[in-house]
Amino acid sequence: MTDIDDFLDRTGRPDDVAHVRKLIDTLDIEYIYVQYVTVTGRVVGKGMPAAHWERVAESGVQLVYGSTANVSAGRTGRYLGYGPESSELVAVPEPDTFAQLPWDGRVARVFARLFRNRQEELEPGASLTSDCRGNLARIMADFEDAHGLELRIGTEPEMMWLRRDGAELVGATKPYCYHIDQFEELREVMLRVIRYAHAMGLDMIQGDHEDAPGQLELNFAFDQPLRNADRLITYRQICRQVAREFDLVACFMTKPFMGLSASGCHHNFSLWRGGEDVPLAGFPDIAGRNVGGHRRGGRNLLPRADGGGLSEEALYALGGVLAHLPALTALGSSTVNSYRRMWDSGLWAPFTRAWGYQNRTCALRVSAPDRIEYRAVDSMVNPYLMAAGLLAAVGDGLRNRLPAGEPTSANTYEQAGAPGADPLPMNLGDALAALHDDALVRSALHGDLYSVFRDHKKDEWERFLATTTSWDFDTYLDYVP
Helix, strand or coil, X not given: CCHHHHHHCCCCHHHHHHHHHHHHHHHCCCEEEEEEECCCCCEEEEEEEHHHHHHHHHHCEEEEHHHHHCCCECCCCCECCCCCCCCEEEEEECHHHCEECCCCCCEEEEEEEEECCXXXXXXXXXXXXXXXXXXXXXXXXXXXXHHCCEEEEEEEEEEEEEEEECCEEEECCCCCCCCXXXXXXXXXXHHHHHHHHHHCCCCEEEEEECCCCCEEEEEECCECXXXXXXXXXXXXXXXXXXXXXXXXXEECCCCCCCCCCCCEEEEEEEEEECCEEEECCCCCCCECCCCCEEEECCEECCECCCCCCECHHHHHHHHHHHHCHHHHHHHHCCCCCHHHHHHCCCCCCCCECCXXXXXXXXXXXXXXXXXXXXXXXXXXXXXXXXXXXXXXXXHHHHHHCXXXXXXXXXXXXXXXXXXXXXXXXXXXXXXXXXXXHCHHHHHCCCCHHHHXXXXXXXXXXXXXXXXXXXXHHHHHCXXXX
């Protein structure tokens, strides 16, 4: 039995495949996107007529291995991740992720798990290790088996709604933080995002206007890492669609405007024992069984049982993440543009290795007794890689009882460069070096996943270093004589 055979033979899969057929017939679905996510967070895949659902559910669709790296060539012309001589992967739909697109009911989407081709000489039918989504599923299972606990994650997806003013992109609103009037400027946009999101299984809980032009943060409820990552990807796709409908640009680039706040994607995490899957209230049974399910209940182990602060488990989890923060920065701040957010200091982005209670200058903030906020993450994060790294770091903290040290109440921006201050990597090159040197976090990107991610990101960094920009002309055109 190969991995692909085991996946197809899972208990309940035939019922899920049949359930999707009922949905296709009931909802008059004509077309289905079979999608997955690349190492950079891009959504790729193939489409198929819904009449072929059962065949594709059994056999999958084939795409080149290099699709996990955006089928892109580096600055020397070499294809990144995999060469053109590589085989084709098999993307097998996960029927419990099936969801109708609320903006066009004729079309649905389903996430896929990736495998090596059945005809390969080496490991035929094995899990494709460069599948970041499949990798996270395995890391989650290993964490729960090792510790008897589950990590739950909630993300804060900041992004900016921009409009075109001639050749320039400008914010659709003014940069007034928490301003209801500016929130109101984007009311119709926000309400449509929320309507589409609920239709695709996201439990939308709150939102606000942030302090950059057109910057909104619309939050959905926390859940298990894989579900949360799927929902963040879905949320981004929804925003792109709503932008088309309103002739706007849904901007997830971290730092489009200097001197103004960037877009973060803080990851709030907690440790739980027990719990159950509960359907989203008011969510009709018009999607795959996992789409409307949310993890609820159980006991959160971060607060002490007597209510007197953080538990031992919470402090060990903090210690694990703090120990691996430099390497994790390569996953949470994964682009050249990410570090514009850190260098434009004083605008809420952390750049030192520290933790504190309600201290937004720290990389880790205890925002409430029941959750820890990891702040060195931005809006372009690949949530599958980030969650895998967090699971590895938290697991290391629990397993080895790593100390968190003392919290700080100081403004760490003012301490930057002082003796004892421990800075995070401040550019993509340094972050990639830190990841390469951290065997534990690197192991969370199993097999080819690390090499494909590093190949793509190393090329991105080198292309940036090799590019002449307007800054060069502004600085050096009259530099000498």
